[in-house]
Structure formats: C-alpha cells, structure tokens
Amino acid sequence: MRAVVEIRNLTVAFDELVVLENIDLTITKGEFVILIGPSGCGKSTLLRVIPGVIPGMIEACVKGTVQVTGQHPLDLPAGTLDVVLQEKALLPWRTAFGNVQLGLEILGKRQPKKEPEDILESVGLGGSKDIFPRKLSGGMKQRVALASALATEPQILLMDEPLGALDALTREEMWTLLAKIHQEKPDMTIILVTHHIEEAAVLGDRIIIMVGYPDKGYPSVIAEEVKVNVPRPRISARGAIAPGCLDIANIVRAIIHEKGGRRND
Amino acid sequence: MTRKRLRILIPFVTLLVLFFGCQLVHEIPGLPRIISFVFPKPSLILKDLWQNWPWLLRHLKVTLFEALCGFGIAVILGVALALSYLFVPTLERVIVPLAIAVRNVPFVAIAPILFILLGYGPLPKIIIVMIVTFFPVMSNLSAGFSSVSLNLQERFYIYRATRWQLFTKLQLPAAVPYFVTGLEIGISNIVIAAIVGELLGTKAGMGFVILQTVSQYRIPLLMATVLVTTLASVAITTLSKWSTCLLFRRWLQQF
Numbered sequence: 034m035r036a037v038v039e040i041r042n043l044t045v046a047f048d049e050l051v052v053l054e055n056i057d058l059t060i061t062k063g064e065f066v067i068l069i070g071p072s073g074c075g076k077s078t079l080l081r082v083i084p085g086v087i088p089g090m091i092e093a094c095v096k097g098t099v100q101v102t103g104q105h106p107l108d109l110p111a112g113t114l115d116v117v118l119q120e121k122a123l124l125p126w127r128t129a130f131g132n133v134q135l136g137l138e139i140l141g142k143r144q145p146k147k148e149p150e151d152i153l154e155s156v157g158l159g160g161s162k163d164i165f166p167r168k169l170s171g172g173m174k175q176r177v178a179l180a181s182a183l184a185t186e187p188q189i190l191l192m193d194e195p196l197g198a199l200d201a202l203t204r205e206e207m208w209t210l211l212a213k214i215h216q217e218k219p220d221m222t223i224i225l226v227t228h229h230i231e232e233a234a235v236l237g238d239r240i241i242i243m244v245g246y247p248d249k250g251y252p253s254v255i256a257e258e259v260k261v262n263v264p265r266p267r268i269s270a271r272g273a274i275a276p277g278c279l280d281i282a283n284i285v286r287a288i289i290h291e292k293g294g295r296r297n298d
Numbered sequence: 299m300t301r302k303r304l305r306i307l308i309p310f311v312t313l314l315v316l317f318f319g320c321q322l323v324h325e326i327p328g329l330p331r332i333i334s335f336v337f338p339k340p341s342l343i344l345k346d347l348w349q350n351w352p353w354l355l356r357h358l359k360v361t362l363f364e365a366l367c368g369f370g371i372a373v374i375l376g377v378a379l380a381l382s383y384l385f386v387p388t389l390e391r392v393i394v395p396l397a398i399a400v401r402n403v404p405f406v407a408i409a410p411i412l413f414i415l416l417g418y419g420p421l422p423k424i425i426i427v428m429i430v431t432f433f434p435v436m437s438n439l440s441a442g443f444s445s446v447s448l449n450l451q452e453r454f455y456i457y458r459a460t461r462w463q464l465f466t467k468l469q470l471p472a473a474v475p476y477f478v479t480g481l482e483i484g485i486s487n488i489v490i491a492a493i494v495g496e497l498l499g500t501k502a503g504m505g506f507v508i509l510q511t512v513s514q515y516r517i518p519l520l521m522a523t524v525l526v527t528t529l530a531s532v533a534i535t536t537l538s539k540w541s542t543c544l545l546f547r548r549w550l551q552q553f
Contacts, residue, residue, distance in 0.1 A: 081452070090455045111458035121447040126471045126549045139457040139467065185457075 070243030244293035368427025376435030438480025442473025
C-alpha cells in the first residue's frame, strides 16, 4: 500500500523542552492508526506536525523529515486533510448545517460529492441541521464536527481525542459510527489520538504506543506498534467489545506500564 | 399576574412609593427648613420641570447631540484602532499604551486646552465624550478578536484559509459579544461625560443648566435637571441595548 504519511527521525522541541525525539512512522493509505500514550507525552504534538500546524502556526523547532502524500506539510494543497478536535471545534454562531458547510466555503468547493444535508444524515443528525451548537449534546457536537470534516472529503482525517469528553454510552455509539465511516471510505486514512485503551483496540488497524514524559526531561518516543488483527465489527449492537480487542487492550496496557513507567524516576 | 407584567410593574410601584414617601416626609411637623430646602418636595420638582420644560429640552438636545456625536466617533475610532493592530500586530505596542495614557489623562486638565483651541461650542465636549468612551470599545473588540480558541484557528490553518477568511468567518463573529459589551460600557458614560465637559465651560447644555440653577439656588429645578438627565441616560442605554440585541441577535444568542 502507498504511504500517505512518512515521518523520519522527527524531533520536536518548544524552546528548551524536547517533546518528541527520533520518531519514525509510516502510515499507509486507508489505514486507521491510533496514537496512544500517557497524558502529556506528545501525541497531539505529533498529530499537529502532520498538517504543518507545527511549525507553520505554532512555533517550534522541528528536525527530521515529514512527508504527507509525498509533500512537505507546509506545501500541502488545501483540503488534503481535515481535523476533528476534542472541544470548541464548532462555530457557536453557525447551525449544525452551517458548521458542516464551513470547510466547503473556505475551500471553495461549490459542488461536493455529497451534500452537507446527506453528511449530517449519515452521522445521525438529519433532523438537527438548523440547531445551534449550544443546544446540542456533547455527542451531537462531535457528530457535527465529524460531519464537518467529512464534508471536505479529506484524504487524511486527523482526530485529537474527539471522544474524550463523552460519557461511556455516547462514546460507544461514536465507536460504531467511526467504524462505519472507516468501512465506507476505505481510501481515507484516519489518525486518531486517544488515551482510552479499549477505544484504540476497537477502532484501530494499528496502535502506535508512545511513551515519555517531556516535562520531566524524557522526550517521547514510539515504544511499540501493535497490529489489531481482529475482524470487524468489533463492538456488538449492545456495546459488547470483541474478546480479541480486549486482549489487545491488555497487551497495550502492559506495554505502556512496562515502557512508560519512568514518571517517578 | 404574569412574571413579565410584574417585572414592568415593580419599578413603577417603587417610584410611586418613593414619590409619596418623600412627599409625606415634608409633612412631618418641626422638620428643619434646611431639609426642605436641600431636598425639595417631589411635587415642587415636578412643577418646576413642567414650567421649565421647553428650556430644559433645548439644553438637553445640546447635551444629547454632544454625547451621541462623541460616542459615534469613539466607536469608529475604537473599531479602527482594534482592527489596525489585529492586522498589524506590531502596532499594538504603540496603540495600546497610547490609548491607556489618553484614557487616563484627567480631562479636567485637558479641557481648558480644548476650550482655548476649539472654543466653548460642542466640539470640546464631543472630544471629551470620545476620550471617555473609545477605550472600552477598542479593548473589548480586541479581546473578542483574541478570544478565538486555538482549536478553531488550527482548523482554519489546516484549510489554508486566507487572512480575510479567518477575519470574516472566525475573528469578527467571535468578537461580536465583546463588542456589544464594549458599546454598553461606553454608552452608559456618554451623558455624564458630556455634562462634565459642559460644567468645565459652556454656553448651552445640561451642564449649563446645572451651573445656572446652582448659582441661583433653584434646588427644585436642579433636581428636575438631574431627573431629566438620568432619564435621558437610562433611555439611551436601554435603546442602545435593544438595538444592538436586535442587530447582533444572530451572534449574541448562540453563545
């Protein structure tokens, strides 16, 4: 498979604080990759390097090479990537429909393959298109954010703890939705940052485990990669997680404990 | 009785109680004359108000003209300054300290200079109102521009949005509630600023009326003047609140 993201020997530092060190990562087209690790280990930093937010918007010292669809992140054409963030990702003065249209408006896509109404419908919000974000629940807001990102038809979808603020049941509903999207869009690469181990095992094709405590002087590195060879669907209609995923989750947990236990050093 | 009716009725009832309460105080036998001189009967105040209404109205118009002109210029100046350092961030280091300095100069001290330069007409008072009110407009608008979350800015960056798209689709709508608050703070001071300007030197306006009534010890008319200016100030503030709510409803309601 063709690599869409190629990161070689990446080191990222904010002034004196080295957050990432010698990161090597290759992500292929259509893969659902999870970045997992303890809080503050630099998962979000790595995610922000891919679209060029670091160093293009947030100043940092970046060494190494990063190639996204064969190009430097700062040279990427608009619309190659889109992002779903944990919170405050919607414009409060726009309706759900208006938020879905935002990316299309900025990118100047007048005739998208799928209309915003249909995209809202596909994330289960067909009847909520005229509702403003403040009247939406946490789960609905994240569905709108997801629909907004899907509307631009990105090649790579970046997600930074999009389900972090949701309750357990809503989170499980979102797992099913994300799995469905991954199935329906096999060419779209998804990179999701989470610290929820079961979520990683249920959603990912591959889990990248990051360890390190940059604030304590230990820059983060990729400790290990775990392939999730569990057939989909991995979660039942009643929310039961496939036993294979639970096994993977236990393996990931063990690796994090074993290789990430430097916090008290 | 509905909650809405109660909300309207309560201030009226309070005013009536105050009116008759003050009126009754004056009926207390042996009340020192100084009290009735300094705090005249409400009925006397209303009588003077009725008799001098055309004169008061003429001067009120002058004060309102100065206040509203000054505020209008303050809004234009505040918006222009906030926009200038949004688009040219290095200007912030020049504009903000200067604006703070101008805002904090006691206008009692600069008023004589303004009068010497511009005469005793409305212009110096307009400038005083502008000095008092441009700062909340500028600083609030600027705070609104900066209030945009980093997450949203990142999205716009990922879309490779132009500077204009970032401004029109993100920073400007996000700043609307802050701008409205700045307008409310500013407008609540305009009448008082105009009157203080007039007190320092004038031939017309409510400040002139106050100077006249005080020098002639016409306390009921002075109170009537105070009543008129207060009502005018409340009316302007309320009208401004309604109009901004109406104008910016789309943005204000959704936060």
